[in-house]
Amino acid sequence: MILLVHGDREYLLAPGDELQTDLGVLDVPEDASPGQRLETHLGEEFVVREPRGPDLFNHFERTGAPMMPRDVGLIVGHTGASATDRVLDAGTGTGVLAAYLGRIGASVLTFEREPSFAAVARENMELAGVSDRVEVRTDDLTERLDSLSGFDLVTLDTEDAPAVVERAPDVLVPGGFVAVYSPFVEGSRAAVEAAREGGLSGIETYETIQRRMDFGDRGSRPATAGVGHTGYLTFARHE
Numbered sequence: 492m493i494l495l496v497h498g499d500r501e502y503l504l505a506p507g508d509e510l511q512t513d514l515g516v517l518d519v520p521e522d523a524s525p526g527q528r529l530e531t532h533l534g535e536e537f538v539v540r541e542p543r544g545p546d547l548f549n550h551f552e553r554t555g556a557p558m559m560p561r562d563v564g565l566i567v568g569h570t571g572a573s574a575t576d577r578v579l580d581a582g583t584g585t586g587v588l589a590a591y592l593g594r595i596g597a598s599v600l601t602f603e604r605e606p607s608f609a610a611v612a613r614e615n616m617e618l619a620g621v622s623d624r625v626e627v628r629t630d631d632l633t634e635r636l637d638s639l640s641g642f643d644l645v646t647l648d649t650e651d652a653p654a655v656v657e658r659a660p661d662v663l664v665p666g667g668f669v670a671v672y673s674p675f676v677e678g679s680r681a682a683v684e685a686a687r688e689g690g691l692s693g694i695e696t697y698e699t700i701q702r703r704m705d706f707g708d709r710g711s712r713p714a715t716a717g718v719g720h721t722g723y724l725t726f727a728r729h730e
């Protein structure tokens with residue numbers, strides 16, 4: 492897949508597709524490459540771009556509320572997620588976190604209990620070019636924990652995450668991390684209590700706040716528009 496970019500307009504297309512907009516019609520060449528400039532029949536110019544994580548966040552079909560790139564970044568930074576990692580993830584939802592981890596090169600097994608969501612997530616993994624590394628399994632993770640072990644990282648974005656956190660030592664390799672995203676602080680507290688119950692170490696919770704800066708003619712300051720808070724991230728470690 493490629494992106495065609497014109498100003499702040501973007502279209503995700505496959506080579507060979509036809510783009511039809513008010514800017515004209517454009518046939519995407521089979522060999523379209525990043526940086527190439529293509530013109531519609533009305534002479535409007537588009538630049539070809541290869542989609543990366545934030546582009547996929549914008550263009551994936553959405554089901555479960557996708558994780559924001561800033562939260563993905565904190566998970567990767569805090570846990571050191573890398574290309575040699577085996578990651579267990581739930582729930583897949585839209586698959587933003589799973590796709591980012593796949594693009595890093597990690598092998599991801601992600602559980603989604605809602606079959607229609609899992610089907611969309613598989614298509615999103617195709618779009619992201621990571622379906623060889625990210626397996627979307629249609630199932631409830633809490634019911635499959637007995638058969639899972641040897642993961643470097645467990646990432647959870649579900650209401651029932653505490654039930655998995657408590658069992659994390661059975662699923663993680665020594666030194667492995669569990670990371671829990673919670674939209675509400677009550678969810679974080681439950682995750683922390685489960686981590687304590689499960690005997691995990693290094694238990695920490697952070698609120699994610701990000702402020703964009705505006706550089707105007709009169710001066711520079713944090714943007715006054717927009718919500719900086721996204722959620723809470725709890726991390727813990729097995730041994």
Ligand SMILES: C[S@@+](CC[C@H](N)C(=O)[O-])C[C@H]1O[C@@H](n2cnc3c(N)ncnc32)[C@H](O)[C@@H]1O
Nearest residue numbers: 555557558582584585586587588604631632649
């Ligand atoms: C908020 S979304 C996850 C979004 C995802 N992290 C992303 O970046 O796109 C939560 C998803 O978890 C699924 N889910 C909740 N509990 C689950 C469980 N125990 N096992 C598997 N999937 C679960 C829900 O169906 C929902 O699609």
